[in-house]
């Protein structure tokens with residue numbers, strides 16, 4: 001009896017020392033949990049369940065805190081006026097840089113306009129934030145190749161956005177003749193290594209709304225890549241396994257894709273759960289579960305071709321909750337919590353940092369952020385709404401509790 005107790009005591013001490021060393025090494029293990037497990041093992045007098053102990057501790061401790069390089073948002077709508085002022089702090093709170101979409105009214109079609117828009121963003125930045133807006137130009141049939149040179153020389157414009165005319169919010173001035181009128185501009189973009197960011201949906205009314213991305217890949221993207229293989233392209237906010245396959249079939253570094261939180265957390269059922277859900281309506285529209293799963297597998301695989309782009313798209317509440325509501329989900333305040341949740345569920349938290357913080361700057365040829373951010377497993381409640389001078393914005397998952405909290409300390 002005495003020797004059995006001595007044996008347990010001896011092994012208990014040995015485990016405590018070993019696990020303390022692991023704790024130091026990984027800066028991740030929780031000694032309290034380890035001690036708890038040792039006590040459980042001793043009081044239940046189990047033979048040592050080595051594998052169980054280690055896995056248990058690892059899972060629990062990894063849930064608690066992650067430190068990653070500060071993420072960037074490679075697809076963001078900031079709007080203008082008082083809406084700009086209302087939403088900038090939410091993105092600047094977590095993200096180091098953001099590719100700012102140009103679909104204002106009127107759209108940002110020139111470098112001069114992009115510079116002025118950048119100034120208005122910087123003006124409303126909270127004083128303690130180090131946030132850099134990376135500007136884009138809105139491509140039209142009338143864009144001149146000369147504009148691309150000006151954009152590159154400005155040092156503040158990083159990409160050109162293609163909206164097929166009529167595809168989404170404020171896209172009425174978008175492109176109608178990509179392979180004709182826009183060709184000289186695209187060739188100039190190749191010369192200046194300027195990426196083309198693509199809203200990848202056809203607009204033809206005969207095409208089913210759920211097939212628009214697939215048909216765009218077949219009829220526009222595939223021939224475009226064949227014609228201009230050196231053009232850098234980002235397929236924005238991908239929603240289908242067809243897009244995943246297309247991006248994976250192209251050479252790494254030439255074609256990439258951004259992925260939003262909504263397209264990896266929700267499927268199209270969320271549009272109709274318990275009634276019509278206008279705050280889950282965005283474009284491209286949410287797709288069926290198999291597509292969501294394909295995108296989750298792609299982003300959590302560690303592939304460099306996929307990176308974070310929230311497509312956070314604020315609209316005043318009345319423009320969402322009305323007979324003909326706008327497309328767009330406001331996710332800036334919840335995006336990092338949701339990405340972490342998806343990577344955790346896929347058992348791929350070790351791949352999260354590359355997706356949020358490395359693959360984007362690497363693709364754009366920009367330095368990675370040096371600042372670190374922490375993601376803690378601390379539940380927090382998403383506000384029901386954010387009010388601003390002209391009304392309210394309803395965030396994604398309004399009023400719900402999310403598990404991961406980002407912070408800098």
Ligand SMILES: NC(=O)N[C@@H](CC(=O)O)C(=O)O
Pocket residue numbers: 077103168169199281282283284311313314327328329
């Ligand atoms: N994502 C959306 O549903 N809407 C965006 C435009 C866009 O990216 O399609 C918006 O500007 O509101």
